[in-house]
Amino acid sequence: MFPRRSKSKLITTLTKKLLSRLRLWAVTVRDSFVVLLPLTFLGVAATLLGNVPFPAMQRLMVQFLGIGWQEGTQNVVNATYGVFGLALAVVLSIRLARRLPVIEGSELPQAWVGLAALVNFMLCLTFRGTPTMAALGHDSMLLGIIIGLATPELLRPLIAMRRVTPNYESDPTFYYAIRMTLPLVIASSIVMLAAKVVMGLPPLSMYWLATLPTVINPWIDADWLLSSMAVLINQALWFVGIHGNKVWDLLQAQTLFGAAGAAYDPARAWRPLIDTFVLLGGSGATFGLVISLFIVVREGPFRRLAWMSLLPSFFNINELLIFGVPVALNQTFLLPFFLAPLVLTLLALVAVHTNLVPLLNLVVPWSTPPLLSGYLLTGSWRGAVLQAFGLLVSTLIYLPFVRRAEVARLRSQTEIFDAAISAIASQSQRHLRSEQLGEEVSLVARGLLVALRHDIGSSALSLAFQPKHDRRGAAVGVEALLRWQHSSHGLIRADVAVRLAEEGGLIRRLGAWVLEEACACKARWNTLGLSHITMAINVSPLQLDDPQLPALLSRCLDRYHLSASEIELEITESQAIPLLEVVDRNLEKIVAMGVSLAMDDFGMGYSSLLHMRRFYIRTIKIDGSLIRDVLTNPTSRDIIHTIAALGHTRQLEVVAEFVETVEQRDALAALGCEIFQGYLYSPPLPDEACVEYLLTNGTQVDDKVALATASVFS
Ligand code: C2E
Ligand code: CA
Ligand code: CA
Numbered sequence: 001m002f003p004r005r006s007k008s009k010l011i012t013t014l015t016k017k018l019l020s021r022l023r024l025w026a027v028t029v030r031d032s033f034v035v036l037l038p039l040t041f042l043g044v045a046a047t048l049l050g051n052v053p054f055p056a057m058q059r060l061m062v063q064f065l066g067i068g069w070q071e072g073t074q075n076v077v078n079a080t081y082g083v084f085g086l087a088l089a090v091v092l093s094i095r096l097a098r099r100l101p102v103i104e105g106s107e108l109p110q111a112w113v114g115l116a117a118l119v120n121f122m123l124c125l126t127f128r129g130t131p132t133m134a135a136l137g138h139d140s141m142l143l144g145i146i147i148g149l150a151t152p153e154l155l156r157p158l159i160a161m162r163r164v165t166p167n168y169e170s171d172p173t174f175y176y177a178i179r180m181t182l183p184l185v186i187a188s189s190i191v192m193l194a195a196k197v198v199m200g201l202p203p204l205s206m207y208w209l210a211t212l213p214t215v216i217n218p219w220i221d222a223d224w225l226l227s228s229m230a231v232l233i234n235q236a237l238w239f240v241g242i243h244g245n246k247v248w249d250l251l252q253a254q255t256l257f258g259a260a261g262a263a264y265d266p267a268r269a270w271r272p273l274i275d276t277f278v279l280l281g282g283s284g285a286t287f288g289l290v291i292s293l294f295i296v297v298r299e300g301p302f303r304r305l306a307w308m309s310l311l312p313s314f315f316n317i318n319e320l321l322i323f324g325v326p327v328a329l330n331q332t333f334l335l336p337f338f339l340a341p342l343v344l345t346l347l348a349l350v351a352v353h354t355n356l357v358p359l360l361n362l363v364v365p366w367s368t369p370p371l372l373s374g375y376l377l378t379g380s381w382r383g384a385v386l387q388a389f390g391l392l393v394s395t396l397i398y399l400p401f402v403r404r405a406e407v408a409r410l411r412s413q414t415e416i417f418d419a420a421i422s423a424i425a426s427q428s429q430r431h432l433r434s435e436q437l438g439e440e441v442s443l444v445a446r447g448l449l450v451a452l453r454h455d456i457g458s459s460a461l462s463l464a465f466q467p468k469h470d471r472r473g474a475a476v477g478v479e480a481l482l483r484w485q486h487s488s489h490g491l492i493r494a495d496v497a498v499r500l501a502e503e504g505g506l507i508r509r510l511g512a513w514v515l516e517e518a519c520a521c522k523a524r525w526n527t528l529g530l531s532h533i534t535m536a537i538n539v540s541p542l543q544l545d546d547p548q549l550p551a552l553l554s555r556c557l558d559r560y561h562l563s564a565s566e567i568e569l570e571i572t573e574s575q576a577i578p579l580l581e582v583v584d585r586n587l588e589k590i591v592a593m594g595v596s597l598a599m600d601d602f603g604m605g606y607s608s609l610l611h612m613r614r615f616y617i618r619t620i621k622i623d624g625s626l627i628r629d630v631l632t633n634p635t636s637r638d639i640i641h642t643i644a645a646l647g648h649t650r651q652l653e654v655v656a657e658f659v660e661t662v663e664q665r666d667a668l669a670a671l672g673c674e675i676f677q678g679y680l681y682s683p684p685l686p687d688e689a690c691v692e693y694l695l696t697n698g699t700q701v702d703d704k705v706a707l708a709t710a711s712v713f714s
Helices: 004-035 037-050 055-067 069-099 110-126 136-163 170-202 208-216 221-239 245-252 272-275 289-294 301-314 317-323 330-352 372-378 381-426 441-457 494-503 507-527 549-559 579-595 609-614 622-627 634-649 664-671 687-698 703-708
Strands: 461-470 474-486 490-492 533-541 569-574 596-602 615-622 651-657 675-677
Touching: 004 037, 004 069, 004 136, 004 317, 004 494, 037 069, 037 301, 037 317, 055 069, 069 110, 110 136, 136 170, 136 569, 221 272, 221 330, 245 675, 272 372, 272 381, 272 507, 289 330, 289 381, 301 490, 301 687, 317 474, 317 494, 330 381, 330 569, 330 651, 372 381, 381 441, 381 474, 381 494, 441 494, 461 507, 461 687, 474 507, 474 675, 474 687, 490 494, 494 507, 507 549, 507 615, 507 687, 549 579, 569 615, 596 609, 596 634, 615 622, 615 634, 622 634, 634 664, 664 675
Parallel strands: 474 533, 533 569, 569 596, 596 615, 615 651, 651 675
Antiparallel strands: 461 474, 461 675, 474 490
């Protein structure tokens, strides 16, 4: 037996686990509705077309498309809405399989999870006899959700249990197909058993509802209660993604509602009243939601959705909103989704009971636009005014919730963006496209890549220049650093831009632009008396195997009348330099031209020392992370000292970057560094500011440092 303390702890952990799993389910269901948006969209369009409420337009359609034209739209409805339940089961199971924590490395192969969901869904349906077309669609939405959630949950432990050593000679698809068969059979058997048990339960009876009017009527007109109940039940069904109207039709025909076309009866709920004055824009009075979206959201997906659902909303079709925002299963919209129609129901009943609006005994098609339908049902402008007032009320109810949803969306968008930026910066180049990165991150990466491709050569890209100083404090050179101003995200980190370019096959174009731009700047600076300042340009290892690189460089030198000694190329160590002959030949040619090479981030790369042997390096830039703790970490100090000594013996220039304080600089000088770069002197500066810096304080010599740090190696 557990001691009391650990028992309660166990319960808390279990509750937490359960809650987080429920949350995962809810998020995945919502997300699956979004995946199915194209289906919804097609369905909405076909429904809209098939239900034009204006007889003149109907006649026009017959004229153009022939008598049976509605058959065509009905086919589209069948192929979209008509398979919605099944599609939901499959999509949901795949989405959940991706998100469930993996047990002991046994990942769920998505194709087979989807397949299992398909089988399970059909198994459950066939329990009710041969499935009809309608059974695959909205009628089975709930079944779709249950199967979509249950299938991966069942398969997960089954797959983990049956570990099979893969035979690497066999085709991986074949391997999975064989491996998944038994778990699939077991999962389906469990589902079949559960379906059998559920079918054995007594059917849910709503007939007790029918007795309500007789109980209530002596006290108060029953329509107050029955109409409100009908509306709330409808909302509840829609909220969990079930086509409320259909279920409503099944349940309420005999219970809540009077016969179709019957006159208004205060002892019953009256459907025309609800259709016309409550379901403005569809269930949930969502026309108010559309208006709120237009008021609150200026741009982004909610704005686009508002535009897309505007026309359907006029005809009271709102699946796009319910599954697109989404409203279904979204706790943010739970309250207004129930409250708005409830308030409108009570408003309509007040108007009817006080004889403010007359009611005609006729059927107005449910797809008739608001204002018009109100006028038709009452034969009076008052009906239209009541609807207009209803629209105002529902808009006001939705407004604060839309605001909250938009704020949350923006926040999560920023979070995703930041996460994507750090993922891009930290991933090694080959992984950017991989699935591990997560969909959101790779979507951000792809979006940025498209923007970068577009921005190369435009004013969105620029260079900043960071001065380098010698021991005496005189500025001797600058390093050109890329700056990218994204149109909506602002400044993007240079290393992220470079990594994206490397991954997206843009690095040669970007590198060529940097080279050209830096040389153009340097030429301008020379006319201002800054020809003694060298220009260091960063080059990605992935540019080095470009056979055109030496020619490109020499063309730049010629065009801007620069001497090769004014330019230095910094090759970073953060990525492997390809072991290709063309790389060695390129660098030989470049060195032969007189352009010097610097090894950037020296000390932290794959094979810093090997590169010293492979290329004619003239400068070593010690990695910033070593410099950062030079004052606090004796090991870093020793490494710096060793690198400096090595550089000295090989007659290389040793540069320390990331120098932020005088103490750091003095320590680095004492360890043998000769050139310093960092915030102590200046951050990277835009072109003109850097020129001004170099002309005014860049050349002043700090004698104290020069004396105090006379070379330790001489
Ligand atoms: P890097 O070549 O090591 O450049 C030095 C980075 O350190 C720059 O970041 C610079 O702004 C920053 N920095 C300068 N002084 C200090 C300091 O005192 N403290 C600290 N903490 N940081 C300092 P930036 O501009 O964000 O560039 C990041 C990296 O992106 C560069 O690292 C370089 O690898 C790459 N990069 C930038 N421009 C280019 C380019 O034109 N081509 C290529 N291939 N890579 C580039
Ligand atoms: Ca650099
Ligand atoms: Ca560096």
